[in-house]
Amino acid sequence: MAARPGPLWLLGLALCALGGGPGPRPPHSCPQRPLGARERRDMQREILAVLGLPGRPRPRAPPATARLPASAPLFMLDLYHAMAGDDDDDGGGAPERRLGRADLVMSFVNMVERDRGLGPQEPHWKEFLFDLTQIPAGEAVTAAEFRIYKVPSTHLLNTTLHVSVFEVVQEHFNRESDLFFLDLQTLQAGDEGWLVLDVTAASDRWLLNRDKDLGLRLCVEAEDGHSVDPGLAGLLGQRAPRSRQPFMVTFFRATSSPARAPRAARPLKRRQPKKSNELPHPNKLPGIFDDRHGSHGRQVCRRHELYVSFQDLGWLDWVIAPQGYSAYYCEGECSFPLDSCMNATNHAILQSLVHLMKPDTVPKACCAPTKLSATSVLYYDSSNNVILRKHRNMVVKACGCH
Incomplete structure (x- = not known):
């Protein structure tokens, strides 16, 4: 099976399993099990690192006599909808043009x-x-x-x-x-x-x-x-x-990249196949005709649903919007022959051919994102300032074989 993208797949298994609540829910195909307290803390820490936050903000709640919406959050919510509507479009008005240049x-x-x-x-x-x-x-x-x-x-x-x-x-x-x-x-x-x-x-x-x-x-x-x-x-x-x-x-606008990559974002080590001295049958290339690697019943590389829920993490006291978002992840086989629906690169096609001849030394092509887009998060910091941050490369738009 092709390697999964580290952070998204790990988040998928954990976040799909978080408890229920109102709002959008992950698909029924997600594995359902409650996370333990330690697992929840570890997941919260990793997502904060992905979002570029050193820790969980703890804003002060407004007094009970001041529950009407304040001017800054109302304005920032309008900006959030403008940014979330089209992250790649500079828009027509002055705020939209500035949003197009802002992270x-x-x-x-x-x-x-x-x-x-x-x-x-x-x-x-x-x-x-x-x-x-x-x-x-x-x-x-x-x-x-x-x-x-x-x-x-x-x-x-x-x-x-x-x-x-x-x-x-x-x-x-x-x-x-x-x-x-x-x-x-x-x-x-x-x-x-x-x-x-x-x-x-x-x-x-x-x-x-x-x-x-x-x-x-x-x-x-x-x-x-x-x-x-x-x-x-x-x-x-x-x-x-x-x-x-x-x-x-x-x-x-960001002028430097974050110093630390979250642990979940580091690439997973590829499991090396067991070495074998057997050579392929001279009249039969493995991966094309035999049933074990055949196209019957195999799941080709494609995009799968993954829902990240801020609500289930208990963060809606500081996250204003969204309650969650669909991040998606890539999973599936990249075995030869690579179909057109796999969106394979030329290098992946060559790698798959060489893998047939030297499976012990050359791995299969990997199912991985070929197109990513940004998502925006609107939240309070610990000083009650409202922050709107565009996080790039957070949503998988398309998958392919690499």
Whole structure:
């Protein structure tokens, strides 16, 4: 029998056997048996390694009085559906185009909010702080956005507003902070909706100072240059409903591969056939005509169902979507003659021919994936930031003989 792809087949035997529950289920052909506590822990550890996570995130549950969906998870869920709909399509809108270049998307919830406006002649501003310590190493920023919701202003009718965002950098303690301009948007006081400000230019500094919080200052001016209170302009802050609270979203592209491959992803050792001094019959090539290797009753190389369930692993307290996904795996014979349905490579055909003549030294061709695609996982980290990560080569699309 051809060798099975290590991680997918091992996960298939274990995850198909996990206990039941609502949601999509694995096919009935999967072997059904409950996993022991140690087996479950080992499987969880291996899947976390495949997902590139050092451990199981443990987010804080929101208070019982705040069960309404928050703005960042709602936005990230929309991104997840866009990414899951077509991982290879850049899409038409700006978020979709950025998704096409991103392997990782993180949202950051505003931790601290400060307002200033001491008098009619004093400039007004609103500041926000974001904890960036959860940004993983080896990631390059492709885009970063600050999103704040605006409602129509009842105090400023028919007024054009200029909204600017600055990065607040405090190089030394007890010294005035420096401001670095990031973006400017012009809008009308009566506008309503999400205001998106580009803060990508701040990424070089925050990646060098991951131990420091990112500070953003928002300033609003009327067309005559007078400072306007952001609250009077209709820009909502922490006191807004949860679905309209400000947040930041950052798109990353991996610049280096993970240092450790999970144990299950390492190739399985091929079992060497027993040596034999017997030569094939001069008028008969083994594997073509004899019943033992014949085509009757053999299962050719093809794709099989494999369902990975996050729900059955008990991870739905931190995994937002999906509850599970179909990973599939490849299994079956690659014996000569290789049919067209086996999607065999030219090398596999030659290897199969040589195997007939030298079965003790040349193994059969292997049934393995010929096409893989990505899958996306949306989850909370331990700081309650919402993360959307695209995991490449996670789903078998086609199998063949190699």
